[in-house]
Amino acid sequence: MEVLVFLVPLALGLGLVGLIGFLWSLKSGQYDDLEGAALRAIADDEPALPPALEAKPSTGRPA
Amino acid sequence: MQATRDFSHYVRDAGAGLSHIDLAVEGVSCAGCMSKIERGLSAIPDVTLARVNLTDRRVALEWKQGTLDPARFIDRLAELGYKAYPFETAGAEAAEAEQSRFLLRCLGVAAFATMNVMMLSIPVWSGNVSDMIPEQRDFFHWLSALIALPAAAYAGQPFFRSAWNALSTRNVNMDVPISIGVILALGMSVVETINHAEHAYFDAAIMLLTFLLVGRYLDQSMRRRTRAVAGNLAALKAETATKFVGPDEISEVPVAAIDPGDIVLLRPGERCAVDGTVIEGRSEIDQSLITGETRHVAAEQGTAVYAGSLNMTGTLRVRVSAASEGTLLAEITRLLDNALQARSRYVRLADRASRLYAPVVHATALLTILGWVLFGASWHDAIVTGVAVLIITCPCALGLAIPTVQTVVSGAMFRAGVLLNSGDSIERLAEVDHIIFDKTGTLTLPDLEVVNASGIPEDVFKLAGQLALASHHPVAAALARAANAKAPLADAVEEPGQGVRATLGGRELRLGRPSFCAAEQLASDSQDLDPEASIVAFSDGEKSYVFCVRQGLRPDAQAMISALRLRNIKVEILSGDREPAVRAAARALGVSDWRAGVTPADKIARIEELKAQGIKVMMVGDGLNDAPSLAAAHVSMSPISAAHLSQATADLVFLGKPLAPVVAAIDFSRKALLLMRQNLWLAVVYNFLAVPIAISGVVTPLIAAAAMSGSSILVMLNALRARRVADRGS
Numbered sequence: 110m111e112v113l114v115f116l117v118p119l120a121l122g123l124g125l126v127g128l129i130g131f132l133w134s135l136k137s138g139q140y141d142d143l144e145g146a147a148l149r150a151i152a153d154d155e156p157a158l159p160p161a162l163e164a165k166p167s168t169g170r171p172a
Numbered sequence: 173m174q175a176t177r178d179f180s181h182y183v184r185d186a187g188a189g190l191s192h193i194d195l196a197v198e199g200v201s202c203a204g205c206m207s208k209i210e211r212g213l214s215a216i217p218d219v220t221l222a223r224v225n226l227t228d229r230r231v232a233l234e235w236k237q238g239t240l241d242p243a244r245f246i247d248r249l250a251e252l253g254y255k256a257y258p259f260e261t262a263g264a265e266a267a268e269a270e271q272s273r274f275l276l277r278c279l280g281v282a283a284f285a286t287m288n289v290m291m292l293s294i295p296v297w298s299g300n301v302s303d304m305i306p307e308q309r310d311f312f313h314w315l316s317a318l319i320a321l322p323a324a325a326y327a328g329q330p331f332f333r334s335a336w337n338a339l340s341t342r343n344v345n346m347d348v349p350i351s352i353g354v355i356l357a358l359g360m361s362v363v364e365t366i367n368h369a370e371h372a373y374f375d376a377a378i379m380l381l382t383f384l385l386v387g388r389y390l391d392q393s394m395r396r397r398t399r400a401v402a403g404n405l406a407a408l409k410a411e412t413a414t415k416f417v418g419p420d421e422i423s424e425v426p427v428a429a430i431d432p433g434d435i436v437l438l439r440p441g442e443r444c445a446v447d448g449t450v451i452e453g454r455s456e457i458d459q460s461l462i463t464g465e466t467r468h469v470a471a472e473q474g475t476a477v478y479a480g481s482l483n484m485t486g487t488l489r490v491r492v493s494a495a496s497e498g499t500l501l502a503e504i505t506r507l508l509d510n511a512l513q514a515r516s517r518y519v520r521l522a523d524r525a526s527r528l529y530a531p532v533v534h535a536t537a538l539l540t541i542l543g544w545v546l547f548g549a550s551w552h553d554a555i556v557t558g559v560a561v562l563i564i565t566c567p568c569a570l571g572l573a574i575p576t577v578q579t580v581v582s583g584a585m586f587r588a589g590v591l592l593n594s595g596d597s598i599e600r601l602a603e604v605d606h607i608i609f610d611k612t613g614t615l616t617l618p619d620l621e622v623v624n625a626s627g628i629p630e631d632v633f634k635l636a637g638q639l640a641l642a643s644h645h646p647v648a649a650a651l652a653r654a655a656n657a658k659a660p661l662a663d664a665v666e667e668p669g670q671g672v673r674a675t676l677g678g679r680e681l682r683l684g685r686p687s688f689c690a691a692e693q694l695a696s697d698s699q700d701l702d703p704e705a706s707i708v709a710f711s712d713g714e715k716s717y718v719f720c721v722r723q724g725l726r727p728d729a730q731a732m733i734s735a736l737r738l739r740n741i742k743v744e745i746l747s748g749d750r751e752p753a754v755r756a757a758a759r760a761l762g763v764s765d766w767r768a769g770v771t772p773a774d775k776i777a778r779i780e781e782l783k784a785q786g787i788k789v790m791m792v793g794d795g796l797n798d799a800p801s802l803a804a805a806h807v808s809m810s811p812i813s814a815a816h817l818s819q820a821t822a823d824l825v826f827l828g829k830p831l832a833p834v835v836a837a838i839d840f841s842r843k844a845l846l847l848m849r850q851n852l853w854l855a856v857v858y859n860f861l862a863v864p865i866a867i868s869g870v871v872t873p874l875i876a877a878a879a880m881s882g883s884s885i886l887v888m889l890n891a892l893r894a895r896r897v898a899d900r901g902s
Contacts, residue, residue, distance in 0.1 A: 113308075120288070121288065124284060124287065124288040127284060128284040135276060135277060140276060141225060142228070143227055144227045145224060145226030145227060148202070148206065148226065152206070
């Protein structure tokens with residue numbers, strides 16, 4: 110049972126890391142737009158267009 | 173005098189040589205819109221950040237200071253097909269956002285602590301029935317204490333504060349038994365751990381906080397979202413005023429950037445966006461949005477005008493006054509203050525429940541302690557059992573019973589087009605059995621429409637619409653809109669105070685006053701039929717026609733009135749408008765209870781009279797004159813087009829042209845009240861079953877944890893049923 114001496118602090122340490130991670134993500138605004146984040150994850154990366162073409166968007170998506 | 177658009181009021185310094193602006197955007201709903209907007213805006217040189225927030229429907233933009241005009245972003249978004257307008261975060265919304273983050277932080281801390289304490293508790297529970305040695309158990313208990321105590325001290329803050337506030341005003345709310353339960357459970361567990369006891373309740377206490385924080389957070393984010401939507405709608409109204417920045421120089425600025433003492437220009441056909449006094453010019457104004465009176469009043473030097481008035485004929489210069497200067501406004505403010513004081517007496521269902529609940533629970537715990545002592549148990553054992561009663565009855569399910577239903581039902585109402593201003597309005601709305609409607613702007617739409625279009629040949633109508641494009645008069649604008657006219661006639665001339673004329677193919681066309689178009693007889697016939705309408709005449713050579721223009725009823729008003737009757741709700745109309753106008757509307761809707769020419773004080777008197785008979789009255793109104801009665805009624809509702817003060821006073825705000833959201837809101841609130849009561853009963857039944865076990869002293873932390881999560885989940889699942897209501901002819 111001596112293994113507890115380092116297993117328990119390890120478990121607590123991992124828990125603490127998780128908590129700090131959560132607080133950091135909250136502070137950096139990652140929970141401000143939950144709906145957008147859900148869609149950003151699956152949005153396609155479209156190839157960057159030169160600005161001249163960008164000026165006339167022709168993606169034809171419904172507004 | 174060329175007006176420019178000036179949005180500098182909304183631009184913030186973001187530091188590091190960057191400027192920042194937030195825009196509310198209409199119609200962003202998908203991932204495609206998001207990337208389209210972000211790429212479209214990022215393509216503008218010198219833009220350093222363009223990020224869409226899909227939840228709030230807003231865009232945050234940053235650019236190098238001094239390089240770009242914010243109006244350019246709005247134009248670019250318009251090119252992309254989105255209506256956008258700068259947005260200023262109101263104080264209340266910022267506070268809600270901060271509160272929401274704090275609750276999420278508390279929830280995070282509590283949830284992590286629960287998980288880690290559970291990780292320690294489960295070995296203890298299984299060890300207690302197998303071979304765990306007492307030293308190991310103590311070690312695990314101390315570790316649990318190390319996690320649970322600081323976590324509870326932090327995550328319990330929302331409850332402790334609210335309980336303290338309630339107690340210091342000699343009240344009891346749901347947070348009082350919660351706080352007492354958590355503190356006692358933690359305190360007893362520490363004492364038990366010191367005494368090497370078998371059971372400690374650190375897990376139960378922190379788990380309770382986690383569940384309750386879930387409820388609180390849901391509640392808070394529902395309110396935050398409603399506020400964000402309301403803020404966007406306000407911003408997208410894009411209310412601007414034409415302000416004099418020099419003796420002859422004008423600039424179009426957002427209303428937020430106008431201060432008392434400024435002078436603004438009000439042209440014909442414009443709606444006034446500020447309160448003030450006319451200092452120059454002569455005109456007729458339509459104050460129906462403010463007083464309910466549809467007849468136009470003359471405005472000249474010294475006349476007070478209010479935000480929402482429509483300027484009809486002449487150009488006015490208005491000096492902006494501070495909020496409470498006008499006599500009408502001062503009177504309304506006084507009535508409003510009185511009414512608001514009376515309203516705060518309403519006690520919410522949750523508080524009523526906790527007023528009953530707290531004494532019963534605390535008395536049971538005390539009796540348990542005394543009972544065990546009488547039966548010869550030691551004081552220590554008796555107190556441990558007493559605290560176990562408090563833990564098992566701690567209102568986990570009770571605390572979730574109402575917020576979960578509120579969250580679910582406000583989401584459903586939101587989809588039906590109703591925004592909630594206050595959380596407890598759902599309970600009050602469900603009790604309504606009498607509705608008082610205002611007429612102008614509530615049963616009718618604020619926009620003018622042509623009511624006799626079907627009786628006029630199509631080509632004549634089209635021609636009149638084209639001619640109407642030459643005039644700024646609101647009645648002409650309504651005619652042009654109804655005729656869907658796009659191409660103005662070439663040589664149309666406006667004769668001030670008379671109308672417009674033009675020649676087409678050798679014939680003279682005239683549109684305007686009946687006398688201007690030689691159509692007096694026709695006009696007076698129509699006026700007799702529809703006394704409320706504004707008559708505009710049109711002549712094409714020798715032939716003449718008249719158009720009746722008026723505020724039309726909301727498209728589904730009649731159906732909704734019958735739907736309300738079906739729900740056993742009495743309907744009444746109280747209007748500040750003239751008698752013939754109100755009679756016509758009441759007859760069209762089949763409402764027999766109506767009164768015209770009612771003052772704000774009379775409206776309150778009528779509400780008080782009904783209240784005295786024990787009737788729960790809902791007031792639905794939009795005008796400034798309705799604000800006091802909105803506050804005096806049991807519950808109140810405003811359309812989104814209402815005056816600012818009325819909208820802020822109403823408990824609910826509905827969107828769009830139809831009246832259907834009013835009925836939907838009633839259906840949802842009734843269902844919600846039913847579910848809230850059911851949930852409270854579920855919690856009571858749970859306590860009824862669990863308390864005897866606790867009193868008998870056989871509760872282990874395992875039983876407490878299982879009972880708590882079981883009842884909470886049951887209540888949450890029941891709350892989800894509020895998403896749908898049975899369709900009953902609405």
